[in-house]
Amino acid sequence: MANLTFTPAHQLAQMIRDRQVSAVEVLDAYLAQIAQHNSKLNAICTLDEENARNRAKQADEALGNGEIWGALHGVPVTIKDIFETAGLRTTAGYIPLKDYIPQHDATVVSRLRLAGAIIMGKTNMAELAGDYQSTNSLFPRVNNPWNLDYTPGGSSGGSAAAVAAGLSPLDLGNDIAGSVRQPAHFCGVYGLKPTDRRISTAGQIPEVPGMPVCIRQMITVGCFARSLEDLRLCFSLIAGADDRRPDVPPVPLDIPTGKSLQNLKIAWIDQWIEVPVAAEIRAAMQAVRQKLVQSNIQIDPWLPQDFDLSHILNLYGRLAAYINIYAQPVDRYNVRRSLTQIFRTATQGDQSLRKLGDFSRLLPELLNPSLKGYFETLTERDHLTAQLDRALEPWDVWLTPVAATVAFTHCPAWSAIDIDGKAYPHAVANGAYTMPFNLSGHPAVIIPIGQTQTGLPIGMQIVGKRWREMELLAIAQELDKVVGDFRNPLDY
Structure with a gap:
């Protein structure tokens, strides 16, 4: 059972196709793992056992008739509770949606189903995807499988925790400020944030049903897995144009050049000057560089000449204010959460760091948004994206930390985080290394590269073109062979 629940999704699919194991047996293994561990993790908030069992039986019958549904035939997966699933409750952790049963799948969900995947259930998350922890008013908080007293991150904490603990081989999340990358780093799994608009967001909340589609920039659909091969498979299945989102361009998947690591030019940085990372993260990043140097791989310290983090985070915040103001419902639950976020990020943490992550500076845009201001912000974003495109051109990838902190103990929403004795504003500690690439639209992969002395995972962000x-x-797969340090949590 344990072997099945920690077998990568692509291998499970091959085993099912080869009749080494049945889809029912694989599902039973995962359901047993969920029954044993989910009550302490709260990673899965809605389990669809009956329908999953029926579908697994149908998958085995189809194989018996020589029929293969697709690349994930018979493989059970989970879906972040922010994506609509036809006939299966979808709440986004938001009380007014506690009984919402969608009539249609989100595009990415339907594409996984078409590939033969079986939806076991939905994974728990931050309310309306609005926090770097995974708590909401509907379900118990999600706990980190490496230490239950710690957060798995957010907003896709249930996704990362489920994959790390062997409750699911593959999960879909979304990322507008690090919601795939930070939980992958906190839980020691692999995560992908694709290029902006590479994957359709049709059927995704936080625009609650009936509201216009407002979040048209920076938000992406991503994947969690325990192997890079699974990320590649999942991405290839869900990417591409969608008539439900005409702004997703029909860009074909690129073909890798096949360069060896020794022929790559790799940029590297162990921390932003303005936002130092925890000492153990910096040591892990430096160990990565040393291993690559010892393997005769060209890796050089680098930061774009015009990389102004203060300007980037300010621009990110302004655009986030514009695209969220009409997407977020105005009710006592959401207003209270938003005011708490603004107040705590403006008043908690080191004063110099607060200047980088003070959301109160966005009040003019929030209280008096203008179309001109929105277009000016988009224009500035275009300039930044083009600037980073040019800067990255000589490099194959850029290695950076994922966050200034590793997983931290559960704490009140948006409160300051202690990093090596210094109080960091919540958004700065968790988002200063991820937000720039939501703003610019560049893709990034997270791989685990080590652990702290107390056994908490450390991930690395690999940014591409x-x-x-x-x-x-x-x-990333070649780098993972040299510097990767993926481990399963103990006792799972």
Whole structure:
């Protein structure tokens, strides 16, 4: 059972196709793992056992008739509770949606189903995807499988915890400020944030049903897995144009160049000057560089000449304010959460760091948004994206930390985080290394590279060129062979 629940999704699919194991047996293994461990993790908030069992039986019958549904035939997966699933409750952790049963799948869900995947259930998350922890008013908080007293991150904490603990081989999340990358780092799994608009967001909340589609920039659909091969498979299945989202361009998947690591030019940085990372993260990043140097791989310290983090985070915040103001419902639950976020990020943490992550500076845009201001912000974003495109051109990938902190103990929403004795504003500690690439639209992969002395995972962010995800994933896989340090949590 344990072997099945920690077997990568692509291998499970091959085993099912080869009749080494049945889809029912694989599902039973995962349901047993969920029954044993989910009550302490709260990673899965809605389990669809009956329908999953029926579908697994149908998958085995289809194979018996010589029929293969697709690349994930008979493989059970989970879906972040932010994506609509036809006939299966979808709440986004938001009380007014506690009984919402969608009539249609989100595009990415339907594409996984078409590939033969079986939806076991939905994974728990931050309310309306609005926090770096995974708590909401509907379900118990999600706990980190490496230490239950610690957060798995957010907003896709249930996704990362489920994959790390062997409750699911594959999960879909979304990322507008690090919601795939930070939980992958906190839980020691692999995560992908693709290029902006590479994957359709049709059927995704936080625009609650009936509201216009407002979040048209920076938000992406991503994947969690225990192997880079699974990320590549999942991405290839869900990417591409969608008539439900005409702004998703029909850009074909790129073909990797096949360069060896010794022929790559790799950029590296162990921390932003303005936002130092925890000492153990910096040591892990430096160990990565040393291993690559010892393997005769060209890796150089680098930061774009015009990389102004203060300007980047300010621009990110302004655009986030514009695209969220009409997407977020105005009710006592959401207003209370938003005011708490603004107040705590403006008043908690080191004063110099607060200047980087003070959301109160966005009040003019929030209280008096203008169309001109929105277009000016988009224009500035275009300039930044083009600037980073040019800066990255000589490099194959750029290695950076994922966050200033590793997983931290559960704490009140948006409160300051202690990092080596210094109080960091919540958004700065968790988002200063991820937000820039939501703003610019560049893809990024997370791989685990080590652990702290107390056994908490440390991940690394690998940033690539826009629209070159397959190349990025191929390079990440080669890097993973040299510097990767994936481990399963103990006792699972």
